[in-house]
Amino acid sequence: xxxxxxxxxxxxxxxxxxxxxDAVAGDDWLDxxxxxxxxxxxxxxxxxxxxxxxxxxxxxxxGQGADFADFRSYTAGDDLRTIDWNLYRRLGKLFxxxxxxxxxxxxxxxxxxxxxxxxxxPPRLHAARRVxxxxxxxxxxxxxxxxxxxxxxxxAVTQRAVSGKANIALVxxxxxxxxxxxxxxxxxxxxxxxxxxxxxxxxxIVSDFFDEDGIEATVSxxxxxxxRLLLVQMTKAHDGDPTLVPALVGDxxxxxxxxxxxxxxxxxxxxxxxxxxxxxxxxxxxxxxADGAAVGxxxxxxxxDVLEQMTSFFARGQLPW
Amino acid sequence: MSFVSWSTATVALGVLAIxxxxxxxxxxxxxxxxxxxxxxxxxxxxxxxxxxxxxxxPFRRPLSFLLALVIALVLWLAAxxxxxxxxxxxxxxLFYLDASALMTGGxxxxxxxxxxxxxxxxxxxxxxxxxxxxxxxxxLLEAGEDVALxxxxxxxxxxGIYPSAFSRWMAQRxxxxxxxxxxxxxxxxxxxxxxxxxxxxxxxxxxxxxxAVNRGIVELGVSPxxxxxxxxxxxxxxxxxxxxxxxxxxxxxxxxxxxxxVPARVEATGDGRxxxxxxxxxxxxxxxxxxxxxxxTVDDQATxxxxxxxxxxxxxxxxxxxxxxxxxxxxxxxxxxxxxAAQVVVRVAGASGDRLPSLILTDPVAEPATFVVTSPADExxxxxxxxxxxxxxxGIDAAVLADDLGRTVALREGTPSAVxxxxxxxxxxxxxxxFARSPALPLFVSQTLRWLAVxxxxxxxxxxxxxxxxxxxxYGLAEDPGLRGQGLGDDVYLSExxxxxxxxxxxxxxxxxxxxxxxxxxxxxxxxxxxxxxxVDLIDLLFPGLLLLAFALLALEWRLFxxxxxx
Numbered sequence: 107x108x109x110x111x112x113x114x115x116x117x118x119x120x121x122x123x124x125x126x127x128d129a130v131a132g133d134d135w136l137d138x139x140x141x142x143x144x145x146x147x148x149x150x151x152x153x154x155x156x157x158x159x160x161x162x163x164x165x166x167x168x169g170q171g172a173d174f175a176d177f178r179s180y181t182a183g184d185d186l187r188t189i190d191w192n193l194y195r196r197l198g199k200l201f202x203x204x205x206x207x208x209x210x211x212x213x214x215x216x217x218x219x220x221x222x223x224x225x226x227x228p229p230r231l232h233a234a235r236r237v238x239x240x241x242x243x244x245x246x247x248x249x250x251x252x253x254x255x256x257x258x259x260x261x262a263v264t265q266r267a268v269s270g271k272a273n274i275a276l277v278x279x280x281x282x283x284x285x286x287x288x289x290x291x292x293x294x295x296x297x298x299x300x301x302x303x304x305x306x307x308x309x310x311i312v313s314d315f316f317d318e319d320g321i322e323a324t325v326s327x328x329x330x331x332x333x334r335l336l337l338v339q340m341t342k343a344h345d346g347d348p349t350l351v352p353a354l355v356g357d358x359x360x361x362x363x364x365x366x367x368x369x370x371x372x373x374x375x376x377x378x379x380x381x382x383x384x385x386x387x388x389x390x391x392x393x394x395x396a397d398g399a400a401v402g403x404x405x406x407x408x409x410x411d412v413l414e415q416m417t418s419f420f421a422r423g424q425l426p427w
Numbered sequence: 428m429s430f431v432s433w434s435t436a437t438v439a440l441g442v443l444a445i446x447x448x449x450x451x452x453x454x455x456x457x458x459x460x461x462x463x464x465x466x467x468x469x470x471x472x473x474x475x476x477x478x479x480x481x482x483x484x485p486f487r488r489p490l491s492f493l494l495a496l497v498i499a500l501v502l503w504l505a506a507x508x509x510x511x512x513x514x515x516x517x518x519x520x521l522f523y524l525d526a527s528a529l530m531t532g533g534x535x536x537x538x539x540x541x542x543x544x545x546x547x548x549x550x551x552x553x554x555x556x557x558x559x560x561x562x563x564x565x566x567l568l569e570a571g572e573d574v575a576l577x578x579x580x581x582x583x584x585x586x587g588i589y590p591s592a593f594s595r596w597m598a599q600r601x602x603x604x605x606x607x608x609x610x611x612x613x614x615x616x617x618x619x620x621x622x623x624x625x626x627x628x629x630x631x632x633x634x635x636x637x638x639a640v641n642r643g644i645v646e647l648g649v650s651p652x653x654x655x656x657x658x659x660x661x662x663x664x665x666x667x668x669x670x671x672x673x674x675x676x677x678x679x680x681x682x683x684x685x686x687x688x689v690p691a692r693v694e695a696t697g698d699g700r701x702x703x704x705x706x707x708x709x710x711x712x713x714x715x716x717x718x719x720x721x722x723x724t725v726d727d728q729a730t731x732x733x734x735x736x737x738x739x740x741x742x743x744x745x746x747x748x749x750x751x752x753x754x755x756x757x758x759x760x761x762x763x764x765x766x767x768a769a770q771v772v773v774r775v776a777g778a779s780g781d782r783l784p785s786l787i788l789t790d791p792v793a794e795p796a797t798f799v800v801t802s803p804a805d806e807x808x809x810x811x812x813x814x815x816x817x818x819x820x821x822g823i824d825a826a827v828l829a830d831d832l833g834r835t836v837a838l839r840e841g842t843p844s845a846v847x848x849x850x851x852x853x854x855x856x857x858x859x860x861x862f863a864r865s866p867a868l869p870l871f872v873s874q875t876l877r878w879l880a881v882x883x884x885x886x887x888x889x890x891x892x893x894x895x896x897x898x899x900x901x902y903g904l905a906e907d908p909g910l911r912g913q914g915l916g917d918d919v920y921l922s923e924x925x926x927x928x929x930x931x932x933x934x935x936x937x938x939x940x941x942x943x944x945x946x947x948x949x950x951x952x953x954x955x956x957x958x959x960x961x962x963v964d965l966i967d968l969l970f971p972g973l974l975l976l977a978f979a980l981l982a983l984e985w986r987l988f989x990x991x992x993x994x
């Protein structure tokens with residue numbers, strides 16, 4: 107009897123592993139039409155931190171560029187081509203034109219690869235990867251530096267900063283090799299990122315945000331970051347309407363793939379109502395934070411068309427920077 | 428190991444049933460579906476925020492509550508085993524297990540016991556009562572008591588050697604309550620009771636058949652020897668034979684004490700009666716047995732203790748008047764011996780001999796009372812009139828004696844002491860007194876010394892199921908204080924044949940019951956009686972009915988739960 111029980115347990119584990127592998131390997135996610143659909147969008151922030159390479163993002167740096175910024179008195183060694191001769195004619199003094207120097211924007215893509223992202227069918231990770239690819243494509247096209255930072259229990263750098271749209275292949279390869287595993291350690295990952303000496307830029311977090319520390323702790327950690335933020339919340343329709351899951355009745359053990367034992371529950375209308383309250387409060391936390399801290403918040407339904415949802419987001423001009 | 432309530436097979440079946448039920452319940456246990464949801468932490472949080480069991484809040488699902496309440500109340504009622512207070516329909520069933528001598532042979536009692544337990548179980552508890560047929564009619568199972576108690580109570584029950592008390596019990600039972608009496612015992616007893624109590628519904632539970640032939644001792648008694656020999660006794664033995672064959676003296680085997688006894692003469696007086704003449708009255712046990720036994724053995728032998736009539740050994744001290752010694756020498760019931768071998772002493776006051784019961788002659792100047800009687804405290808209070816009888820003072824003419832002595836004659840109780848003693852004025856026994864010349868003197872001396880010697884009581888017979896008889900007074904002996912104390916104003920009842928000890932005295936009890944010996948081999952004249960199967964009252968189905976209802980409701984609840992109609 108014990109042998110049979112162990113055999114059944116091994117089979118269950120094997121089944122769980124195969125689901126995870128399918129979640130990564132079975133996705134035909136690289137679609138040229140998807141990338142083409144995003145070509146008309148751009149990621150701009152009001153003012154990137156200076157110190158980067160010349161690119162398209164506005165910075166406080168003054169130097170080469172096409173956008174006039176100011177005049178200053180001529181000093182020896184200035185480029186004679188920048189002298190404003192009209193002013194000299196009117197004022198009799200030499201002034202040179204100063205231009206705004208555009209540099210690249212560091213874009214950090216944090217992708218949640220914890221097991222909760224692959225526990226459902228289809229996995230949320232599929233859509234998350236497409237979102238990350240789309241945003242990376244937009245950033246690369248505008249010569250920004252894209253860094254991939256997948257996280258679960260910890261945070262890792264799988265793709266160091268690349269720029270230029272020719273490097274999209276590198277990003278695709280990096281995204282393809284993501285392996286789900288571990289628990290959602292979003293809060294810890296954010297804190298870890300905050301301690302890293304990296305250039306201030308745009309931090310994109312693609313996650314379900316179901317962190318074991320709670321959404322309050324996650325938001326609190328986010329407040330401590332110096333980066334511009336774009337939160338991409340990976341959702342499912344049944345998150346807000348549990349009746350869409352037929353099996354979610356009676357006695358069930360819910361698991362998010364991260365806690366072995368799961369949560370034994372008897373689904374009752376009262377419990378469902380209570381869950382919906384929790385779900386609304388969860389979303390309200392994120393929304394309030396996004397509204398109050400000029401943070402972009404993109405909610406992606408993992409079962410829906412990612413391109414359509416991203417297009418809609420960009421078209422509405424919901425980026426607050 | 429043994430089980431009090433059920434047999435081993437029943438317990439084993441119960442184990443199997445419980446195992447099967449638990450297995451089924453294990454199979455029916457809630458099997459939770461495992462469901463993967465990324466939002467599981469939120470569900471967990473919701474469950475913590477909304478605990479499933481709270482006392483407060485509005486009362487929900489009254490119908491579910493009602494169903495659960497009905498189930499609980501039905502179980503509660505079933506557990507309380509409701510019974511009506513009115514007498515059961517058809518009267519009570521009285522089960523009588525005869526444990527008399529008639530049930531002693533061949534494992535009959537064990538079979539009766541088994542049948543009794545089985546038949547009692549078939550009768551509703553409130554309508555039955557089980558009585559053990561011993562001499563006191565002990566109740567084995569009261570009405571309403573669980574039948575599971577019966578086997579344990581029957582375990583220590585054995586038949587005793589005493590006559591059947593069934594007929595007496597039938598006469599004494601509560602006649603106002605209609606009853607069916609189930610008798611477990613001997614067929615002859617049943618037939619006799621059926622004839623005597625025709626108005627009672629009497630049904631046989633288990634009947635032992637009589638033996639083919641029975642010969643038994645039905646009377647055994649002892650009396651003083653008709654020959655006049657003081658230290659001899661005559662013994663009456665009566666033998667019956669179911670075959671009407673006249674018993675002979677040779678059929679008897681006699682033992683007195685440890686040795687075979689050969690009486691001086693055995694007289695057959697007819698009708699199976701034999702008188703053994705001049706058996707030595709030495710206080711030993713006489714065993715009378717039939718040389719040829721039969722299948723009913725308990726009446727084939729009987730014992731009786733012959734009273735001790737050997738002469739009382741008396742020591743006479745110095746200064747004792749010759750009138751006393753002369754009276755003692757003339758009485759064969761006394762033998763004058765040296766003080767070391769004496770049982771009682773006659774002495775003047777102040778002489779040695781305090782440790783033995785004594786007749787003490789006192790100085791009238793020192794002792795105002797003529798007679799002072801002293802006895803141990805444990806002998807209790809005895810009326811002075813009884814004392815006078817015991818001491819032979821009744822024959823004294825007190826007026827003549829007072830004139831003769833010139834003083835008032837008086838009798839008083841002395842302070843209790845370790846041994847008996849009687850004080851009497853020495854002057855009473857002077858040759859010149861009227862008392863010394865009267866027949867009252869030897870009577871007083873003889874009775875007083877016998878009382879002082881505490882003789883064995885004269886018990887003419889000791890029969891099981893009958894009170895003990897003390898004829899000491901009839902034969903000039905004082906009543907035994909031990910026997911009198913045991914009686915507490917009532918008779919001392921002899922419960923069973925064999926050896927008994929009453930107030931420190933060993934008594935040999937014989938069955939010696941003519942009716943028992945007759946019934947042991949009595950031919951049945953009545954038609955074979957039919958057994959009675961008690962009916963089941965509707966009220967007795969209430970308990971199983973309630974249990975069934977509870978199980979049905981539980982099944983309904985389970986079904987509703989399975990279909991999701993009940994939370």
